[in-house]
Amino acid sequence: MGQIIISGILLGGIYAIVSYGLTLIFGVIRVINFAHGSLLMVGMFMAYYLSKGMNLNIYLMMLIVVPLMFILGVLIQKYLLSKVINEPDMQLFVTFGLLLLFENVMLAVTKGEFFSLDMNMGTIPIGSLVLDWGRLINLVAAIVLAILLLLFLNHTKIGWAIRAVSQNRYAAGIIGLRVERLYILAFGLGSACIGIAAVLLTPIYTIFPHVGFNFVIVSFAVVILGGLGSIPGALAGGMIIGLLESLSGYLIAPELNQIVWYLLFLLVLFFRPAGLFGIAGSEEGGVK
Amino acid sequence: MGKIQRNVLILLLIATIFIVGCSNSASSDSDSQEIIKIGVIQPFSGPNAQAGEETYKGNELAVENINTNGGLLGKKVKLIKADATNAQEAISEAERLITKEKVDIITGTYVSGVAYPATQIANKYGVLYWETNASAPNITQQGFNNVIRIGQYGVPMATVAVNSIKDVVAPALGKSLTELKVVIVHEQSIYGTSIGEIEEEELKKLGAKVKRIPYDAASADLSSVVNLSKNENPDIWLRTGYVNDGALLFKQARDIGWKPPVIMGQADDNAYLLEALGDKGMEGILSISYPSYDMNEKYAPGIKDYLDSYRNKYGSEPKIPQTLVSYGGTEILFDLIKEAKSTDANKIREAALKMDVKIGGTYPTGYGVKLDPKTLDNTRAFPVLTQWKNGEIKTIYPPEAVGTDAKIELPLRGW
Amino acid sequence: MLKVHDVSKSFGGLLVIDSFSMEVQPNQIVGIIGPNGAGKTTLFNIITGYLSPDRGTVTLDNHNITKKKPEKINRYGIARTFQLVKPFANMTVLENVMIGAFSHTSKTAEARRIAQEYVELVGLQNKANEKAGKLSLPERKQIELARALATEPKYLFLDEVFSGLNPTEIEEIIKLIHSIKELKKISFVVIEHNVRVISGISDKVYVLHHGVVIAEGTPEEVLTNQEVVAAYLGG
Ligand SMILES: Nc1ncnc2c1ncn2[C@@H]1O[C@H](COP(=O)(O)OP(=O)(O)O)[C@@H](O)[C@H]1O
Ligand SMILES: [Mg+2]
Numbered sequence: 001m002g003q004i005i006i007s008g009i010l011l012g013g014i015y016a017i018v019s020y021g022l023t024l025i026f027g028v029i030r031v032i033n034f035a036h037g038s039l040l041m042v043g044m045f046m047a048y049y050l051s052k053g054m055n056l057n058i059y060l061m062m063l064i065v066v067p068l069m070f071i072l073g074v075l076i077q078k079y080l081l082s083k084v085i086n087e088p089d090m091q092l093f094v095t096f097g098l099l100l101l102f103e104n105v106m107l108a109v110t111k112g113e114f115f116s117l118d119m120n121m122g123t124i125p126i127g128s129l130v131l132d133w134g135r136l137i138n139l140v141a142a143i144v145l146a147i148l149l150l151l152f153l154n155h156t157k158i159g160w161a162i163r164a165v166s167q168n169r170y171a172a173g174i175i176g177l178r179v180e181r182l183y184i185l186a187f188g189l190g191s192a193c194i195g196i197a198a199v200l201l202t203p204i205y206t207i208f209p210h211v212g213f214n215f216v217i218v219s220f221a222v223v224i225l226g227g228l229g230s231i232p233g234a235l236a237g238g239m240i241i242g243l244l245e246s247l248s249g250y251l252i253a254p255e256l257n258q259i260v261w262y263l264l265f266l267l268v269l270f271f272r273p274a275g276l277f278g279i280a281g282s283e284e285g286g287v288k
Numbered sequence: 289m290g291k292i293q294r295n296v297l298i299l300l301l302i303a304t305i306f307i308v309g310c311s312n313s314a315s316s317d318s319d320s321q322e323i324i325k326i327g328v329i330q331p332f333s334g335p336n337a338q339a340g341e342e343t344y345k346g347n348e349l350a351v352e353n354i355n356t357n358g359g360l361l362g363k364k365v366k367l368i369k370a371d372a373t374n375a376q377e378a379i380s381e382a383e384r385l386i387t388k389e390k391v392d393i394i395t396g397t398y399v400s401g402v403a404y405p406a407t408q409i410a411n412k413y414g415v416l417y418w419e420t421n422a423s424a425p426n427i428t429q430q431g432f433n434n435v436i437r438i439g440q441y442g443v444p445m446a447t448v449a450v451n452s453i454k455d456v457v458a459p460a461l462g463k464s465l466t467e468l469k470v471v472i473v474h475e476q477s478i479y480g481t482s483i484g485e486i487e488e489e490e491l492k493k494l495g496a497k498v499k500r501i502p503y504d505a506a507s508a509d510l511s512s513v514v515n516l517s518k519n520e521n522p523d524i525w526l527r528t529g530y531v532n533d534g535a536l537l538f539k540q541a542r543d544i545g546w547k548p549p550v551i552m553g554q555a556d557d558n559a560y561l562l563e564a565l566g567d568k569g570m571e572g573i574l575s576i577s578y579p580s581y582d583m584n585e586k587y588a589p590g591i592k593d594y595l596d597s598y599r600n601k602y603g604s605e606p607k608i609p610q611t612l613v614s615y616g617g618t619e620i621l622f623d624l625i626k627e628a629k630s631t632d633a634n635k636i637r638e639a640a641l642k643m644d645v646k647i648g649g650t651y652p653t654g655y656g657v658k659l660d661p662k663t664l665d666n667t668r669a670f671p672v673l674t675q676w677k678n679g680e681i682k683t684i685y686p687p688e689a690v691g692t693d694a695k696i697e698l699p700l701r702g703w
Numbered sequence: 704m705l706k707v708h709d710v711s712k713s714f715g716g717l718l719v720i721d722s723f724s725m726e727v728q729p730n731q732i733v734g735i736i737g738p739n740g741a742g743k744t745t746l747f748n749i750i751t752g753y754l755s756p757d758r759g760t761v762t763l764d765n766h767n768i769t770k771k772k773p774e775k776i777n778r779y780g781i782a783r784t785f786q787l788v789k790p791f792a793n794m795t796v797l798e799n800v801m802i803g804a805f806s807h808t809s810k811t812a813e814a815r816r817i818a819q820e821y822v823e824l825v826g827l828q829n830k831a832n833e834k835a836g837k838l839s840l841p842e843r844k845q846i847e848l849a850r851a852l853a854t855e856p857k858y859l860f861l862d863e864v865f866s867g868l869n870p871t872e873i874e875e876i877i878k879l880i881h882s883i884k885e886l887k888k889i890s891f892v893v894i895e896h897n898v899r900v901i902s903g904i905s906d907k908v909y910v911l912h913h914g915v916v917i918a919e920g921t922p923e924e925v926l927t928n929q930e931v932v933a934a935y936l937g938g
Contacts, residue, residue: 003544007511014508112335114531116564120703123545132543157809164791164802171789171847173773174751174782175854176806180772204539205508206532206564209335214508242509249512254503255476257512 002129004250005243010131012242013139014201018215019222019234020145021194025073026220027229028166028186031081031088034095036219037212038102039191043069043198044207045106048115051202058117058203059137066195073191077184085180106209119203138200145196146235153231162186166229218258221265227275236277240264323366324359324631326351327385329396329406334373336398342607343398343421344369346614349597354622361629365622378402382409392631393418395618398610400424400479407435416633420617421610425482428663434633436640436659438617440578440669442479445554446486449526449576452673452685454494457550457574460698461523466495471517471548473537474528475505483528483554505533514540517548524550535564542569542703549699550574557674557681565703567679572700577674578609579616579653580683584691590619590652616653637664648688704728705750705781705858705890710759712745719745720756721914727858732884732891734905734922736898742914743894744786747860751783752776763858777806780857784847784864786894792836796827799835799846803853821849825879841868844876852883860892865900877904902926 022036033039046065051058076098084090121133153159165172165182173179205211222241226233241261249257268276328347330340344367351365359365368389370381378401385391386409394410395418397403403422410417411432419427419437423445428437458465472487474480481502488500499520503513514537517525525548527534534556541547542565552574562570585592594615598606606612621636624643628635640659647656647668656668673685675696682694705727712720719742727733735743748754750761752773760769763779771779782803791799800818801811808814822831825845830838835846844864851859861880865873880891881904895901901908902922910918910931918928925931 003515004512007509007515011509011511107335111338113338114535114560114563116535116560118563118566118569120542120566120569123543125545130544135543155811157805157811157814160798160802160805160811163794167791167793168789170753171785171791171850172802173753174777175803175850176774176777177802178772178774206535206560208532211532214506218508245509246512249509250515254501254507254510254513254516257507257509258504 004246006129006131008243008246009239010135010139010242011246012239013135013142014204014238015215015218015222015242016235016238017138017142017145017197017200018194019219019226019238020149020231021190021192021197022219023223023226023229023231023234024162024186024193025190026223027227028162028190029077029081029183030169030228031091031095034092034216035076035098035102036194037214037216038099039069039072039194039212040198040201040215041106041207041209041212042072042102043195044202044205044211045110045115046195047199047202048117048207051117058119058199061202062196062199065199066192069195069198070188070192073194074184074188076191077187081187082180082183085183103209110209113208115207116205117203121203134204138204141196141200142235142238145193146231149193149231158182158185162189163229218261221261224265224273225268225276227277230275230277233275233277237275323364324361324393324625325366325368325389325391327368327370327382327389327391327394329370329372329378329381329385329394329402331373331399331402332369332371336373339608339610340371340398343610343614345598345602345606346420346611346616347395347618349594349601349611350615350618350622352601353597353619360622360625372397372402372406373399375401375405378404378406379409382406386410386413386415391415393621393633395420395614395621397422400427403427407432410434414633416631416636418617418621420614423479425478428665433637433664436637436664436666438620438655438657438666438669439613440655440671441665442482443486443665444667444670445576446483446490448671448673448685449483449487449552449554450490450494452574452576453491453496453524453552456673456685456696457524457552457698460696461549463523468496468524469520469522470496470498470524470526471520471522472498472500472526472528473513473517474500474502475530475533476502477505480505480528487526487528503529503533505530507533507536509540510537511540511544513537514544514546517541518544518546522548524548524552527551527553527556529553531558531560534561538565538569538573545703547700547703551700552576552673557676562676562679567676569703570676570679572697573676574696575674575676575681576671577681577683578613578671579655579689580609580672580674580681581606581612582681582683582691582694583654583672583689587648587686587689587691588652588654589649594652613653616651616655619651620655620657640664648686654689704764706760706762707746707750708760708762710746710749710756710761712742712749712754712756719914720749723759723911723914723916725909725916725919727890727892729857729890730884730888731906732880732893732904734901734908735892735894735911736896736901736908737911738896741911743911744862746911747783747862747892747894750776751781751860777854777856780855781860782851782854782856782858783860784844784851784862786862786866788840788843788847790835790838790843790846790850792834794835795832796835796838796846796849797822797831800849800853803850806854818849818853821853824852824883825849826875841872844868848879852887855887856889858890858892860894862894863896864893865895865897873900880904898926 025033047061050061080094123130123132161177169179222237226237244261245257248260330344332340355364370385372378372381393416400422404427407417417435420439423441472484474484488498491498554576557575557577624636624639628639643657645657647670648654658668660667672683672689674681675684683690684696707725710723737743749756752771755770768776797818800821801814804814804817825848827845908922908925918925918931
């Protein structure tokens, strides 16, 4: 049982780290980013190919992957999404188009093959329990990244501005916040966070063009559960879902491991759309 | 939305459509009574493009072989490629093959999801659908009398798993069948479930203790499967699933430091798992595999010739075993056309139902032939059991198939 | 001086603002009245950059600010509140106002000091550290007012700040507007449909009806105008 809880917490770290990018993008720009999973996939392929190509430790690849992903995010917002900023339907169309584009390009490149890093980093025994290094490093990184993001959001002027825009973009404009620029920054930052997640997950998972799909629904669930744009919410939401999945997989049945959190997700979506930790009624209206 | 934005979007869409759809469309030749036309439906584009192409090479080599030896019924055989990656494409390509290209027979298919709709079109026109590769149960459960599956599918795959446990695995562990404890884990779609259920039933009949655990292959975490399996302390961990879930399952077992005495999987003899776990991680893992290239020439007559002609024509070693399977399946088709003296679906079915070939000793796959009269599945399309040894695949069962001095080595020792 | 010249706007064929012009002098309070749907909010949205007019210009001290983005317009010295209040619900009152103050400082401490001043000015000092989303409607209107003021505008547009308030609260806000006007020397443009309130504070009144100005002038002039009495005050 202890092992199950450990697995749940480690899995929670994975779900949290894949959700930070989404909560920033979804929370600030309010666009349903269908391309979230495929951005993660692109980041994982970058990390994999760079690490293999340069024969360097995978974790060092953060120095390259994260800036590249930041730039990719900036380009997406600046040249695609900001052109349709007031047309939610078109935004969906754009992010869905990006999903198809990324996945199909990678399918063409990889011809549907699978890639893994053979990194047996070993395990840490604690009494009768075991932790594995890959997931432990990821968990620590998830917590550290949450703290860094919080410091940034709460103690810098840009951080304040991002938070304000995420809560009400209409009000933000006329008190001097440059909404479009902040959106570009938010998408860049969100993508950079996805890049961090991608590097951390590369030693853990097998990489293929649809690998992001396994994380898409769960990260939307984490973000809804934790409240749009909330980093501590994403960390807590990731932990809750990770533990629920692990426990229900063990106690009910592995094939039903996602049912419990999925029900919770639907309940929250319908009855507390601001999330478990958000303030009810914090959703914005239009310009009136 | 302005003009520029619209153009960008259109560009994006076109790019997408181009990449998704860049298919090698087959060109049509003049109709001639002097040739037998066989349509080959495979995914020649998209995620399975390479596998589709490799599978097609099996047809190509078999056709070359027959044409240089005088052809069939005095005619040359000609293949016509049709690219289908999904159900819609399968339907339109099957229609095209039959109505435009006027093929006599259709064969395929690397992807079961393509085979299923394509067989329905073939059935509509009464054209023979000769299935060499797809293994999904539903393809032959439609009550069609023109769809014959000559290649391996769930029942023989499960049967070989159970037979090999009885014949070589249990003896290697020094245990009797009634002492054996087996945990079956399988992905929960029809593929994994159909195999897992047969394995459970057959092993229980033999007196083994069995627990079966289905799981979701798209899961980001399989630690509950691993922990539930470990709790049972099984002698054998028997798995059916795909590549990515297999890698995750094995890695998570490694992460908690658990390796049971025997791990056996369906088609776990692939290079992707080797990359994920390394030589050491895969060492000793058993797999129910497609007929392997190291099989004995007596069990698989013609396998040497096949390998030579593949190397000559394509300048490399065969990349996947499915090429041999489609090659062997096409040879069986040619024998039946000769026997029936026709390409008519009914006449070929009659001939096929009469065919009785024992396993090993006839075809380069080692397959025998005996159709199930209800489903028209080949009940003797038997895979082999292989074992990972120093990063290589060695056939170890059935004994007649073994082409090297490889012997089964159990129990497994650590990751 | 803020000048709106010949502005028109229609939504899907429906003309909502028809050739509207107005002038706002420094340190002046201008009232805009008109029934629901008259186009008052639309006019504010055009002036503050949330909507583009189909025709016409908005100029501020000879700068053409037509079709500029809201953040740009704010930098020229215009701020507003919203008819449907839009505080940053997950932030405290003080933080809401600090965001406004950040428009002319990048130091958190400085922003906090400025924000405190305006929070006190609107009388919310006791609630400074409460989440904006938890406060009552009048309090949220005060937050919006303080937040707009913290950007230190020269022209402040208030969209129905009095609606939903009781007479004493209305009295207090009127007093507040007057004192801010004296203290900060800024102009107000106030939307309201209560005639008594608007004539109590405005130097000049525009009456809008179906997007057309049917009267303008001092409150006394407008309230005695026959057309206004007929069309708006119900005869
Ligand atoms: N974004 C919009 N799209 C379409 N119609 C609108 C929009 N905004 C306002 N309108 C319409 O314009 C008219 C004026 O609305 P508004 O300016 O809000 O009036 P007021 O503030 O005077 O009550 C109304 O008929 C309203 O329905
Ligand atoms: Mg209004």
